[in-house]
Amino acid sequence: QVQLVESGGGLVQAGGSLRLSCAASGRTFSSYAAAWFRQAPGKEREFVAAISRVDFSTLYADSVKGRFTISRDNAKNTAYLQMNSLKPEDTAVYYCNADTKSIDAIVTHRGGDYWGQGTQVTVSS
Numbered sequence: 001q002v003q004l005v006e007s008g009g010g011l012v013q014a015g016g017s018l019r020l021s022c023a024a025s026g027r028t029f030s031s032y033a034a035a036w037f038r039q040a041p042g043k044e045r046e047f048v049a050a051i052s053r054v055d056f057s058t059l060y061a062d063s064v065k066g067r068f069t070i071s072r073d074n075a076k077n078t079a080y081l082q083m084n085s086l087k088p089e090d091t092a093v094y095y096c097n098a099d100t101k102s103i104d105a106i107v108t109h110r111g112g113d114y115w116g117q118g119t120q121v122t123v124s125s
Helices: 102-106
Strands: 002-007 011-012 018-026 032-041 044-051 058-060 066-071 078-083 092-099 118-125
Touching: 002 092, 011 092, 011 102, 018 118, 032 066, 032 078, 044 066, 044 078, 044 102, 058 066, 058 102, 066 092, 078 092, 092 102
Parallel strands: 011 118
Antiparallel strands: 002 018, 018 078, 032 044, 032 092, 044 058, 066 078, 092 118
């Protein structure tokens, strides 16, 4: 199995940027597709972005397309979420997720087997 630890969250003004990191340990990270989900207060957790294991194909939620970029560095066992042009509605706890399933399956099943503890992102207006 794999353990995931997120970092990089914080407080930023609208229009600003943040870069989240997800450090993986345990089994080889390249064996897992990676994804980011988020949960705002009073709302259900929602999909943000996903990246496949090998060919690095990606999927994005419509709400973040063109603003967020997911990437990974398998040599560093780390996935990233670059967030630009942040909006107050992006405020949420952001969770890293990983699974051996495809990224389509991760989206369909609303997440894979392994989750990080989350990192808070707050965007002020």
